[in-house]
Amino acid sequence: MKILVSTAEDVFSAVSEAQLKGEGLERGPFKRLLDKAAQDTLVESFQRSGLSMNLISEEGDLIIGAGGPTVITDPIDGTTNLSRSLRPYVTCFAISENNTLEGVIAAVIMDLDNGDTYTAERGKGAFLDGEPIKVAAYREVRRAFISLDISKNPKLDRIGELLKTCLSFRMLGSSAKELCFVANGVFDAHVDIRGSVRATDITASLLILQEAGGYYSINGKIKGNMNLTRETTAEVIAAGSPKLLEELITITRSESK
Numbered sequence: 406m407k408i409l410v411s412t413a414e415d416v417f418s419a420v421s422e423a424q425l426k427g428e429g430l431e432r433g434p435f436k437r438l439l440d441k442a443a444q445d446t447l448v449e450s451f452q453r454s455g456l457s458m459n460l461i462s463e464e465g466d467l468i469i470g471a472g473g474p475t476v477i478t479d480p481i482d483g484t485t486n487l488s489r490s491l492r493p494y495v496t497c498f499a500i501s502e503n504n505t506l507e508g509v510i511a512a513v514i515m516d517l518d519n520g521d522t523y524t525a526e527r528g529k530g531a532f533l534d535g536e537p538i539k540v541a542a543y544r545e546v547r548r549a550f551i552s553l554d555i556s557k558n559p560k561l562d563r564i565g566e567l568l569k570t571c572l573s574f575r576m577l578g579s580s581a582k583e584l585c586f587v588a589n590g591v592f593d594a595h596v597d598i599r600g601s602v603r604a605t606d607i608t609a610s611l612l613i614l615q616e617a618g619g620y621y622s623i624n625g626k627i628k629g630n631m632n633l634t635r636e637t638t639a640e641v642i643a644a645g646s647p648k649l650l651e652e653l654i655t656i657t658r659s660e661s662k
Contacts, residue, residue, distance in 0.1 A: 406511055406526060409498045412450040413515035413522065416480060416496045419446035420517050424487075436488045440464055443480030443496060451476070459504070461635055463605040475501040475508075477633045479605040481517065483579035492518050493582040499609035506623070507630045512609035514581050523585045523613050531588055531616035540619040540645030541590035546652040547571060549593040549644075552583040558599040567596065567656050580641075584610035587643050588617035594644040598657050600624075604637040614643055620650045625658070627651075 423442035427435045444464035451458065457470030461477040476498060481487060483494030494517050501508040514523040523538075525531040531538050544550075553574045555564065568574075575592070577583050580602050586592045588610070611621055621643040623629030627650065631637055642657070644650035 406513070406524065408451070408454045408456055409500070409511065409513040410515075410522065410524065411454070412447050413496050413498065413513050415446050415450040416443050417515060417517055417520060419443060420481065420487075420496075432488050436484050439481060439484055439487060447478060447480055447496075447498075458500075461605065461633055463603060463635060466635060475504045475633050477501065477605055477608050479581065479603070482581040482606050483577075486578045487517070491578065493577060493579045494518065495579055495582050495585075497581045497606070497609040499612060501608075501633055504633050505630055506604070506608060506611065506633065509608060509612045512612040514585055514609050514613065516582065523588070523610075525613040525616040527612065527616070529616065531613045533585075533589060538589045538617050540588060540614070540617050541593050543646040543648055544593050546649060546656070549573070549649060550591075551575075551653075552577060552586065552592045552595045554580065554583075554595075554597040554599065554602070556599075558601055560598055560600075563598055563657050564596075567653070570656060580606045581610045584614050584641075584643055587645060588614040588619055590645065594642070594649055594653055596642050596653060596657065598640045598642070600640045601638050602641060603635070604631055604633050604639065605635060607639070607641055608633060611641075611643070619643060619645050620647050622650060622654055625654060627654075 457473040460467045463479045487494040497514040499512040
């Protein structure tokens with residue numbers, strides 16, 4: 406955990422410096438500068454730590470040392486937000502014993518704007534800056550405050566009933582942070598049924614959510630598993646209670662039958 410937090414802090418510093426260097430660049434080159442700065446820094450930080458691992462990163466995979474447990478990361482989740490001076494944008498890391506979601510034992514997500522740090526270890530609870538966090542109490546689906554991702558591939562045939570049923574939605578542009586907001590009770594649920602969110606984006610936050618008392622489904626299966634690769638994508642629905650999760654699964658399935 407100390408190594409994960411220290412690496413996140415290094416990424417925070419590198420991204421802050423890259424923001425200054427990239428002033429005036431077009432959005433595409435600016436995003437590439439930010440992603441490269443974050444990736445190069447986390448690799449260097451892990452190499453200095455002496456920890457051996459199989460690093461799975463959205464920006465490229467690498468065996469460090471003699472290999473070992475899987476560390477899956479998105480150096481910056483929310484790069485588009487960052488390139489347009491929007492928030493949130495975070496860095497996220499998770500360690501898995503067996504290269505699957507079920508094997509994840511520790512996770513760190515750091516907000517690269519303000520340094521807020523979410524942490525979790527299996528069986529030990531979830532924390533924000535060292536203080537315990539927990540999900541919100543059950544709220545009926547109509548009144549639930551939900552983060553929803555429909556960018557690029559919205560699957561309108563499956564979310565129509567959801568949009569008609571529920572009253573309050575937000576879309577923030579960072580799956581990792583939105584799931585942390587469910588863990589912290591800010592959102593009641595998060596819905597992303599596009600099937601395109603990457604394992605690198607959501608693995609760390611799903612452990613944090615679970616340790617905060619939350620529930621999730623992967624590809625329609627409650628507490629489903631997935632392999633941790635750069636290419637792995639999934640549908641994910643998360644909620645603070647099993648009842649709300651089941652209601653959301655049912656609603657988003659209804660129009661596809």
